[in-house]
Amino acid sequence: MVKGIVGCKVRKNTDLEPMLLKLKSHATQYEGFKGMENLVNEENASVVAMVSTWDSLEAWRAWARSTITQELLRQVETLLTEEPRLTTYRMMMPAPMWV
DSSP states (O other): OEEEEEEEEBOTTOOOHHHHHHHHHHHTTSTTEEEEEEEEOSSOTTEEEEEEEESOHHHHHHHHHSHHHHHHHHHHGGGBSSOOEEEEEEOOOOOSOOO
């Protein structure tokens, strides 16, 4: 499984939630999509991350590269102070016992 993260810095007094809901709604139409959560940095509320879980890297990339996702990300840029960053993390198997 992979985690796909869209990280961004939001302009002050901006409601990003409607656009995040559109991105999630679009993601739910893709095979391999498992879920999504939105996180706000506790020390700096302008930093937001949309973290999604996917069955595979290919599924994440298909969504991230789709024309609809790209258009939604272009639309969201007007609410941000810089371009959104997309990053991918592969989930590691946990160690049998953490010390």
